[in-house]
Structures are given as structure tokens and as C-alpha cells.
Amino acid sequence: MDLIALLAIQVLYAIASLALISVGLAIIFGMMRVINLAHGEFLMLGGYAAIVATSHGISIWIAMLVVAPIVVGIIGVIVEMTIIRFLYGRMVDTMLATWGLSLFLVGLTTAIFGNTTVGISAPLGSFQIGAYRTSGYTLFVIGVAVVVLAGIFAVLRWTRLGLIARGTMQNANMAAALGVNPPRVYAVTFGIGAALSGLAGAVLAPVSGVFPTIGVAYVAKSFITVIGGGAAILSGTVSASALFGTINQIATFATTPVFGEVALLATAIVLIRLLPQGITGRFFRRGL
């Protein structure tokens, strides 16, 4: 029984971390149809931002929850204005450009921070479930994911910004005719997507450590989650994370981590074969 509770926490944690690392990408992809291959590097930059801020004496919570998203959000806006802006609608070109950006960011961080793994110890200690122990930080990550997803829902559903964003997403020309300035919406959205990636990278930094190429470990999974989820940003991310996270963790626990990864990828392949538009191409179509 205790073990089941512990396993449930691990499954929730896997879902939460998948959702966190994917949601920034989902926003950028869902909004602007930009395949951002530098997504993993945004996560990596978030991790570095948090670690650098912490080592300069800023409280770890502020470093993770405030500094990292702001820093990466600003970087995102700069990237949008200098690179992405000129490439909307040219999918292959944006892929090439963001891939180049990813290599550049890896090189830059290697030059600045060196190619060693840095990290901060996870705060919050551990707690007991019956005979088992687990990290309190796990619950924190789950909490952050819930808050982030709820926040996105609230913004998209109930604010003017969300309305404009949804309108631009559905039909940019029509939105422009109604007085919205799509380039600005795009810049802001890209910045928010980047900021959320930075937040995710920072929150996961104490768990996995940070090194310049860590983006690679994240990027494949976040792409699979976004593609598996389909067009709707929120319901897509949540449903795909829930599916993949659960399968991955249960397979890992029942067999080995290798099969856990295999099970996740196999599920993704079957899913895309059956639902080429992703989960939200068939279900939750009216979701956000």
C-alpha cells in the first residue's frame, strides 16, 4: 500500500515534469506553428539562470520561480525579434534557424560555464510514506506544474490577452483586421513560451543538474509530448503528459528504465499512427 502511494507520487511527478518541459514548446508551436529546435536550450538556460542567481546569494525559490523565467523570457523575445520574426510560415527555415540557435547557445554556455555538470541540492528534504522515503521536492515539482497549467488556462480563458492570443492563433489575418497587431502578439507569446521553458529548466535543475548539452535529454520528450498532444495547447499537453508519464513510470518500475523509455516511445509511435493529429485532434477538440 505504501509502495503504491509512493509509485503514484512518482507517476504524478513524471506527468508533471513532462508537462512542464513541454508546455513552453506547445505554446510556441500551437500559436505560431514554429518548431523551436532550440527548446531544450531554453530549458538549459533556465537551469543556468537559477544556479547562477543562487550562487550570487539569491534565495533558491526566487531564483527558480522569478529570475529564471524572466531571464529566459527576455532571451526569447530577443530571439523572436532578431530571428523568428522573419521566418513565420517558413517551417523548414525556422527549423534550420532554431537548430543553429541551439548549437550557438550550447557553444556559448560551454564557453562561459565550461562543460561540467553544475547543480544545486534540492531543498525541502524528504518525507516518509510508511516504510518508504521520498523527496519533498517531488511534490513541489508537481505543485508547480499544476499552478502553471492552471495559470495558462486562466489567462487563455478569462483575460483579454488570452482572447487576443486565441483569436490570433485561429486566424491571424482576421485578428489583424479587427485591430490586433499580430507581430506583437507573436513576440509576447514567444517570450511567454520561452519564460515557461526557463521556469521548467530551473525547477528541474536541482533534480537533474545542468550542463550545456542537457537540452538534448529534454527536447525529444517534449517534442513527442507536444506532437502526441496535438493542436490544443493545454488539453493536448496534459493528456499526452498523463499518457506518456504513466506508461513510462509503470514500465520502469515493473521492468527496467530501458524498457520504460522503450514503452514511452512505442506508445508515441502507436498513438501518432492511430491519431495523426494527436490526442486533441480526436478528443477534447474544443479544449484550450
Add this chain to the structure above:
Amino acid sequence: MKVNRRRFLQGTAAAAASVGGFAPNAWAEDPISVASIHDLSGGLDIYGKPMVDALTLAVEEANAAGGLLGRKIKLINYDTQSNMQLYTQFAQQAALKDKVAVVHGGITSASREVIRPVLGRFKTLYFYNTQYEGGVCDRNQFDTGVTPAQTVEKLVPYAMKKWGKKVYVIAADYNYGQITSQWVKKYVTENGGEVSSIDFFPLDVTNFGSTISKIQAAKPDFVWSALVGGAHMSFYRQWAAAGMRKSIPMASTTFAVGNEHIVLSPDECNGMLVCYNYFQDLKNKTNEAFVAGFHKRFGADYPNVTELAMGTYQGFRIWAEAVKKAGTIDRIKVIEALETGISIDAPSGKVTIDPPTHHCVLDVHIAEVNDKKLKVLEDFAQQKPSDTAAVCDLIKNPADNQQYVIKI
């Protein structure tokens, strides 16, 4: 060798120069090229950088002492960027284009198996200086790192005596982890213990949550880690964050090789047991002089001279010794010189080539991680590579060329 006019002139000019008796630093001939093929970037650079630093120092020391055979040594560095394809490419380049006298390199066992056949085909002497799973039997290759019979065999009984008989093994998912974990299992069983499970992890796994739950459910007396690389370091963080470090101790064949004990906080890894050939704090004259020289060259704040760095340093020194003995850099003559069982007085103690296996007889030590340092607890003098010796005899069978997976 084809003798054309240019080569003839070069040869006579060199001969004339050496007869002329120039000052020793007006190098008489072309330098001897030595290749270093290591990962200086990417996920494995935590291992590669100290290795190249140690090799650089060894070459500089040799040059300062007058070079080899009166010729200067030129170190050519190839950065393989933690990318297996580049190993093939650079091994070919070193052998065919740069025509080096010897290649020192390869970090993971996977990379070694990539370059070993290339260098065998192109007849270029190869030194693999990393501690590994044992069993490589190849007359063209020398291995200066420790193997399981030298380390695991010592550390298993030590840890079992200290902590108990039930062991949970976690290992990196490639030939090193797969084979080493079998060795751990063999020695645990021989010492009357039990391995409750062996779990393998691809090198990019960073979430160990469910494994940590699994380990808790299995309730071992201690955990044995053969995890490798930067991503796997997060296991130790997550392990400590779950509060497990204090309840289930850990021993490892890979920890601290990439200076993990300095990157992680003492709270995340104190008390872990490791067993290697070299520790920076070894108390002997040669080592003290070496460490002083190393700090002078690379700065007093250099974090730690690792096991792999020392393997590389000792590998170069042994090769240089063999070249002196052979009086040439000719591959076969150098191999024959090495096969006389050549030995050096190295910072880790005496290191001797074991002729039948091309591995080394050397000292090993068990140490404990203690506040970012490695505290040596017990010494074992002059350990033989008995694992590889059980299957490999290159004196009887010089044409042998394979990696034995030793049946356990």
C-alpha cells in the same frame, strides 16, 4: 619504404645534423607525433579533460628532459566531442595522415571498441588508459587502467563486511556497465551475498524516481553504482534528496572518476566507497613531486587529479620507457620492449606491464568520500589483472584479437 630523392635528402640531412652534434634543443630530426583522442567537450568531457591535461604534462616533462631518442615529442590532440563517429574519423586521421607513433585515447569502452580495430588495421600502437571491464586481448593494445579483478574483487568484500550481504546494482547501459555488473554479481555471490537486482540506464536518463522507489522496496544492505557521465550524476542528487543516503550506503566503480565528489555537495555523497589505482592524496615521494608539478602547470586550484588522468600519465610514461629501451619508435620493436615486462616508478606506485595480457600490475586502494576529498582507507599492493589473464595469453597466442566477455 620507397626511397625517393626527397626522402633520401631528408635522411642524409638528418644524419649529417646528428653527426654535427647540435645542442640538444636544436632538435635533430622531425618530432615524434603522439596522438591524444579524448572527449574534450560533450557529456564525457568530465573524464576527458583531466586525461588530456595529464598527457600534456607528461609530454612536456619528457621534452624538458631532452625528448625521446633525441627527438622532440609532438602531442596532437583530437577532440571527439563525446561522439562515436568522430573516434573512427580521428583514429584514421592519426594513423594515416599524421602517422603518429602511438595513440593514447578512448574513454568509454564503446569508444575503445570503435578505435581498436581501426588502429589494428593501420598498424598503429594503441594505449587505452581507462579503468574498464577487462577482457581485451589484442597485441596492438596496452591497457594501463584497472580491471574488476583488481578493484571490484577488493571492494565487494570490504563493503559487504561493513554493511551487509544484500546488494542492489545500478549500471550504465553499454558494455562497461553490463560486464562490470556481472563481475560485481560474481564477487558478491562468492562472498556469500546476494544481488537482488541489476538495473541498467541509458546514458541520457535523468529521472531516477521510480528506480529509487524500487530500491527501497528491495531493501538492500547497500547499492553498487556503475553509473557513467553527467546525466547520471542526478541519481546521487535524487538519492540524497529522497533521504536515502543515510539509510542505504553506496559503493561504486565509477564515482569520483569524473570528480563527482567535488561537484556534488558532501551531503549528497559522503561515505561512499570507491576503489582505484590512484588518489591524489597518496603519500609517497613520487606522487608528491607529481602533484606539485601538476599544480605548477595547471594552477593550484586544479580540482583533483583523477584516476583516469593518472592512467593516461602512466600510460605515456610506460610507452616512453619502452621506446627508450627499444631505441626506436617502430611498432613491433616497442611492443616487444613492452612485453619484457617493463615497469616504471609512478605516482601511484610501481606499475609493471603484464606481458601475456598487456594489462598492468599495480597498487590499488579503497577510499571513502569525505567532504569533497577521497580518504584512503586500505591499500593493496601490486594487483595482477587476473580476470583478463584467465582468458588471454598474447605470448602464446600473439594473433589473438578480441574482447573476451568473461564467463561468470
